[in-house]
Amino acid sequence: MYPTINMHIAGAAISAADRASEPVIDPATEEVLGHVPHATIDDLDRALASVDRGFGGWSAAAPLVRAQILRRAGDVLRARADDYAAVLTAEQGKPLAEAKGEVLTCADVLDWYAEEGRRVYGRTVPGRNPAVRHIVVREPVGPALGLTPWNFPMFMAAHKVGGALAAGCSLILKPSEETPASAMLLVEALYEAGLPADALALVFGVPAQVSSHLIASDVIRKISFTGSVAVGRHLMTLSAEGLKRTTMELGGHAPVIVCDDVDVAAIARQASAAKFRNAGQVCVSPTRFFVHHAVHDQFLEEFSKAASAIRVGPGSDPQSQMGPLANPRRVQAMERLVADARQRGAQVATGGERIGNQGFFFAPTILHDIGEDAQIMQEEPFGPIATVSPFADLSEAIERANETPYGLAGYAFAQSSAALAELGNRVRVGMLGLNTFSISTVETPFGGIKYSGHGREGGNEGLDGYLDTRLLTQA
CATH class of the missing domain: 3.40.309.10 (Aldehyde Dehydrogenase; Chain A, domain 2)
Incomplete structure (x- = not known):
């Protein structure tokens, strides 16, 4: 039941055949499930060129069109929840009931962002001179990079993909190499739902090499990372060189x-x-x-x-x-x-x-x-x-x-x-x-303070990190 792992770049599926790769291990049996391909520098450059091209068309698409694609992808996840849950459990280890709950929650995440993306409103501010209008507009920041961990391999990817796509950004997604299939199935569901191939790329590889090369590119304007404090601090240092916006969810205690x-x-x-x-x-x-x-x-x-x-x-x-x-x-x-x-x-x-x-x-x-x-x-x-x-x-x-x-x-x-x-x-x-341990829903902002990071995913705040605010003053 475990699928062949492919990267997806500019509409091409790239397997582990004839290239560097690493095994995916079943944590319950320690058996090898498959192999995840590693991107070369050339692969990463093609992914950058792809999302750079894709940003123009995707950001210009009507919010209603973007919403329809996200909703259709959510429907794909719901229809295949049992099959996708089995894959998630095989590579990550959590019980099937938890895995199915994760898949279904991912569908809810895509639905939420589909609707919030239709409500990215600007405003008109009255001028001091009646002949002057101030118009505030919110626009997608540009191609983004999402880096996700292995503990919720589909859910974390859904948050970053959903937020970026709903805002009109294209995205390169780099999930954990230990749980690659869950994120891949999410990406493929989006393609099946009608997402243009250049709006979303999926890559794997040596984490330090992949992140440093992609963050250094002028194409990437936003980085969203979920992981450890040490890695988050390093990625923020890399991002600072290009003054790039970051969302950091760095764990808690x-x-x-x-x-x-x-x-x-x-x-x-x-x-x-x-x-x-x-x-x-x-x-x-x-x-x-x-x-x-x-x-x-x-x-x-x-x-x-x-x-x-x-x-x-x-x-x-x-x-x-x-x-x-x-x-x-x-x-x-x-x-x-x-x-x-x-x-x-x-x-x-x-x-x-x-x-x-x-x-x-x-x-x-x-x-x-x-x-x-x-x-x-x-x-x-x-x-x-x-x-x-x-x-x-x-x-x-x-x-x-x-x-x-920590302060998550x-x-x-x-x-x-x-x-x-x-x-x-x-x-x-x-x-x-x-008086509750249930604090997180797709409708509410998720994130921390202090060493637990900054920025939010989920809720209407989940779009903020992918949007620029601009002022047009018209006389």
Whole structure:
């Protein structure tokens, strides 16, 4: 069922035959699924020339025409959701139900951007002189570059492709080489829906080589990246040379504050579902739990019970509730973080080790009695590890929640309206869930502050990064 991986440049499909490539590994079995082709410099130059040509026609297309294509592509995703989910699970590892949900959400993303792209309005500003009119117009910034990770390989691509195309920009998409098929299927759905070949190119390759060559080109005017802080900082440096606009979603280390006036058992069950979704490989995954000392022990017991009951197995097994980690690097990171925490006195309530010797499985893990000097209190685990620590008063909890340089997502649970107001005012994150772990929808802006980056995807803000604002003054 796993498809042949192709790059798509100027209407040509380019496979791994007779060129440099790398294997795509099933994280549940460690078997080779296929090979992803690497772009040469000549390939990248052809992709640049393609989207440069394509920008003129696509930006001139009526917003209604662009919307119709995006909607048709969403319909393709819905019609093939089961098949595409199987491919996504094979290369990324998440359970089939989560993979299908991702595919269907991608269809919603394309629908949302289709409609928002029809509402990119300018305005007329009355002049001080009645004979003068000021006209504000919003126009696509130019060809863009989208760089996406492996944890949500179709969803992340849909956000960048949807936002760029809806705004009238052409785009080169460079997804992760570890999960190439999901993004490729999205691109092919858009072509099938009628998207001009020069409006969108798909390339793979050595990440540093691809990004440095494309960002250096005068063709690219906007870069949207989702990934680590270190890589994001490097890409911003490259982009600064050409004064290019950037959107950076650089991960987080989400705190959770649980007050003593809530249904502790219910929140612990919700926390388990949220924490171990996609094996914790979610940038908004709740990780650092600060629980009022009066209910700390009860929360720890209920949270650990729910985590230990999770069925871990291949994502293709309908009984699995959590799949493998996406690659061996994540397993090694989990082992390192647990070992460091233990060395500093932390206790393991459940999990703490790899499962089996085939595939990249790691048990849902909860640590407690953990010191603030442990690596995991400052380093995003991006895996199935959570920490639970007690607090005495709300101000202390907020200060500890804000201690890391990250500021993507956070969560807090309380019944007191005063406490909720204080939490909303003082927890420094781009997205805060109050009495909920569900913070992100296609209609709302997604992004962070501090080291978690800048710019937004989703909502009407998702188009802003792809648009220039110009003023026409007419006398």
